Amino acid sequence: MKSNVGSKLKEHAIWIVLVVLVIGFTVANPRFVNPSNIFTLLRQVAVFGIASIGMTFVILLADIDLSIGSIMSFVNVVCAYLMVNAGVNWILATLITLVLSTLVGVLNGFMVSTIGIPALIATFATQTAFSGLTYIICDGMPIYGFTESFNVFGQWYVGPVPVPVIIMIICFIVGAFILNKTYFGRYFYAVGGNPEAAKLSGIRVGRVKYLVFALSGFFSGLAGIVLLSRTASGAPNAGTGYEFKVITCVVLGGVSVAGGSGRMSGVVAGTFIIGALQNGMVLMNIDSYTQNIVMGIVLALAVGFDCIQNKKQAN
Template sequence: MRSTILNIFKEKAIWIVFVILFIAFSMSNHRFISSNNLFTIARQVSMLGIASIGMTFVILIAGIDLSIGSIITLVNIVAAYLMVKMGFGMVSAVILALIMSIIVGVLNGFLISTIGIPAIIATFATQIVFEGASYLICGGTPIYGFDERFKVIGQGYIGPVPVPVIIMIVCFGIGSFILNKSYFGRYFYAVGGNEEASKLSGIRVGHTKYLVYALSGLFAGLAGIVMLSRTNSAQPTAGMGYEFDVITCVVLGGVSISGGFGKMSNVVAGVLIIGILTNGMVLLNVSTYMQMIVKGIVLVLAVGFDSLQKKRALT
């Protein structure tokens, strides 16, 4: 009975932390719990949540994708350039930008799976390449002047619910379905748990990695489209450093950095925690540099906890 209670506590610990933080910030600043601020948090975490889905798949196979931030930026710039500079329609520009994000993900998969470059190096290299490409396309200046209808994606509402939040919920539903109801999800867990055993059991590990990084690119691209619509301006620094927050959300949500273990539902909690932590610190006038320190500590604690759990399991 005691062990059952402890297991339940471990599984729900991330949600308990979320509730404690929510109460603490509500008591610290009355503006935190206002409806306007809660909707602001919801819109802010939507982009983080969408990008976190792809990163969850990547970390589950014991990989890493540092190019997420640059993919978000590149999608921002390319979609805006197509609409404003080349006269493409809103739908065609979005579709082409998302296809490009998938191609970028496939390129990461090629470098990692086929060439054999370590994921951290391959995605760091593509991060630099696509950041540079974004600057070249826009000339280092913002692009704006979109069709008014485009704002609906990032600023619209369906009833009282912001459209970006609906998109995030749908994406989390798709991500959860892939992990829990499809054989692809089982492959992700298997490859992350033991790559060699997966090969021996007939799983095409290389193809699985291609799929994972393609999905990571797609979800990062979707986050980029939502961001572009929300800000109504394509900035050459739009996604800079975004990969750090995404990785923090996923690891904080209990996805093992060494692969093979994690739940999409807990990633939702990790996203919400980072969202309210960032918003709460802003309301409390915590400096940007101190926010960076706090987020760094949160990441270290999350990875440290995962490492301790692994050590205990081996002893």
């Protein structure tokens, strides 16, 4: 009973924090709630909001994926290279890069599940290797000049709503459906909560890990496509640092780093909080170095709160 009460309190508290944050920034600068600024904020959070869905699945398994930023950069450069240098149609180029990003996730799953390398090390190795490969492909220079039609993912609107926001909403709905309505989602919770018990109950833990890292790769690739379309430039460092923003969104949203606990609705709130923090600090003319300090503190507080909750539940 106490565990359920604590879980519900944790889930609703994150939304209260979001409301308080919005009120605080609005008082500090009324432009914060200006409709144009709100849509700008939503466009900004769309990229790491999409990537956070795959990371949610990974953290539910008590693992971590540090390769997200490198996958986004890799997708940026490869997709731009295919369109500009190889003359590939933008639709086909998008599909090819999404397949490649998913295969990178499968590679992570192979190292973690089949070989037994800890996820922290395996994904860090992938991050490092694909970061270097990305720079080799583009010779360290950004690639630009692709077709106007590709801008649909990052710059177009449906009425007043930016397309990236629509893509993010659809992805969150899909992520919530997977967790709440499919047996795969139940497997994620089971494996994250107790992998040995899950194995004894007949769940193929190895295959679940393959699936989770493949999904993480796919959603990272999709986030990279949206980022490329928004910036109209395939830069080799486009995704640098995004993995930490994504991890912060997920953990802040109540997904336990110990695995087996968390909801997609909390991740939505966590994503909006990070977006509000970034946007609000920019409006208040806070420099980027101070912003990094704040983000680091937020991540530490979120993980610390989760650890305290886990200790209380264990006792």
